[in-house]
Amino acid sequence: MSTPGGRHDEWVARDAAVVWHGFTQMAAYAGNAPVMVERAEGRELIDVDGRRFLDAISSLWVTTLGHHVPELDRAVIDQLGRVAHSTMLGNGNRVVVEFAEALAARVPVDDPHLLFASDGAAAVEQALKIAFQYWTNQGVRGRDTYVAFGGAYHGDTVGSLSIGAGGFGTDVFDPLRFPVLRAPGFDDPSCVAAACDLVRENADRLAAVVVEPLVQGAAGIEVCAPEAFPALGQVCRETGVLLICDEVATGFGRTGTLFACQQAGLRPDLLCLGKGITGGYLAQSATVANARVHDAFLGRRPALGPAGQCGVCRPGRAHPAARRRGRADADADHHGGRGRAHRGHPGRGDR
Numbered sequence: 575m576s577t578p579g580g581r582h583d584e585w586v587a588r589d590a591a592v593v594w595h596g597f598t599q600m601a602a603y604a605g606n607a608p609v610m611v612e613r614a615e616g617r618e619l620i621d622v623d624g625r626r627f628l629d630a631i632s633s634l635w636v637t638t639l640g641h642h643v644p645e646l647d648r649a650v651i652d653q654l655g656r657v658a659h660s661t662m663l664g665n666g667n668r669v670v671v672e673f674a675e676a677l678a679a680r681v682p683v684d685d686p687h688l689l690f691a692s693d694g695a696a697a698v699e700q701a702l703k704i705a706f707q708y709w710t711n712q713g714v715r716g717r718d719t720y721v722a723f724g725g726a727y728h729g730d731t732v733g734s735l736s737i738g739a740g741g742f743g744t745d746v747f748d749p750l751r752f753p754v755l756r757a758p759g760f761d762d763p764s765c766v767a768a769a770c771d772l773v774r775e776n777a778d779r780l781a782a783v784v785v786e787p788l789v790q791g792a793a794g795i796e797v798c799a800p801e802a803f804p805a806l807g808q809v810c811r812e813t814g815v816l817l818i819c820d821e822v823a824t825g826f827g828r829t830g831t832l833f834a835c836q837q838a839g840l841r842p843d844l845l846c847l848g849k850g851i852t853g854g855y856l857a858q859s860a861t862v863a864n865a866r867v868h869d870a871f872l873g874r875r876p877a878l879g880p881a882g883q884c885g886v887c888r889p890g891r892a893h894p895a896a897r898r899r900g901r902a903d904a905d906a907d908h909h910g911g912r913g914r915a916h917r918g919h920p921g922r923g924d925r
């Protein structure tokens with residue numbers, strides 16, 4: 575990967591000396607010619623030697639509007655002139671309110687409230703805990719398991735790993751996983767029907783069913799027909815089992831609509847968002863709860879508040895890119911497509 579007079583090898587050596595890369599065999603890292611990014615423009619990454627690379631995976635599905643987007647850059651700089659972070663525990667922050675308002679108007683969730691966190695796994699973890707606590711808050715015991723799908727991937731915290739189906743070497747954590755009821759993966763056309771049966775047969779011990787609507791990304795972009803999903807929403811309504819939709823990967827236009835739930839005919843009780851929520855600018859995610867779930871936490875005892883991840887300390891951090899992102903999506907949606915948000919930036923994005 576080195577070029578004559580280039581700095582690549584030197585940076586890789588410094589990198590390997592102090593950085594531990596996720597999902598990467600560090601014994602082979604330096605020898606695998608890693609791209610050593612220094613800056614980026616539009617859809618291209620530019621390395622320490624000035625070489626350009628097409629970021630065809632949009633930095634693993636997060637950079638939905640491309641790199642170095644003038645509006646997002648300006649929004650971050652503008653916000654830093656106000657405040658970088660303030661806690662959301664018992665206090666508010668103007669930019670968080672503005673962002674939540676923009677998003678609340680667009681998510682396929684009834685009367686939504688947003689609990690922010692730092693990454694997709696944390697958003698899922700929060701959803702699992704909220705679903706469990708939803709029942710305990712009401713004095714219902716024994717609803718402490720979940721229906722999840724084969725091939726599912728929901729992140730790498732212990733809870734999200736538990737509802738995930740394994741793979742990527744995560745089998746090593748099997749002793750830490752809690753058991754779930756497992757429907758087939760999207761490679762089986764009857765998977766949603768099987769999940770519906772599991773929900774019907776086990777409703778009184780289920781906190782929730784968790785699904786990646788339309789596409790299981792990490793499973794290898796396994797797709798399930800949109801027509802299959804409304805039955806899952808229906809059986810959840812009939813049995814009272816909460817429906818958690820994980821749109822960390824599919825959200826923000828990845829499947830042609832702003833959210834995959836819109837094509838799948840689903841209105842989840844809990845919706846998990848991440849990745850594209852800030853166009854990849856900030857480590858940010860959200861768990862969106864409908865009124866049924868949110869209102870079950872209202873009461874006099876402080877403990878009735880949802881117990882978020884440790885990232886819940888941070889969501890008071892400025893969300894300017896996310897807020898802009900919300901506006902761009904709202905504009906695009908309002909104008910019948912995503913074109914407006916991209917117009918004038920020919921090098922932007924991976925779509």
Ligand SMILES: Cc1ncc(COP(=O)(O)O)c(C=O)c1O
Binds near residue numbers: 698727822824848849
């Ligand atoms: C569907 C889904 N949920 C959750 C996650 C975890 O997100 P994060 O890597 O931000 O923790 C991912 C990551 O790829 C995902 O695809």
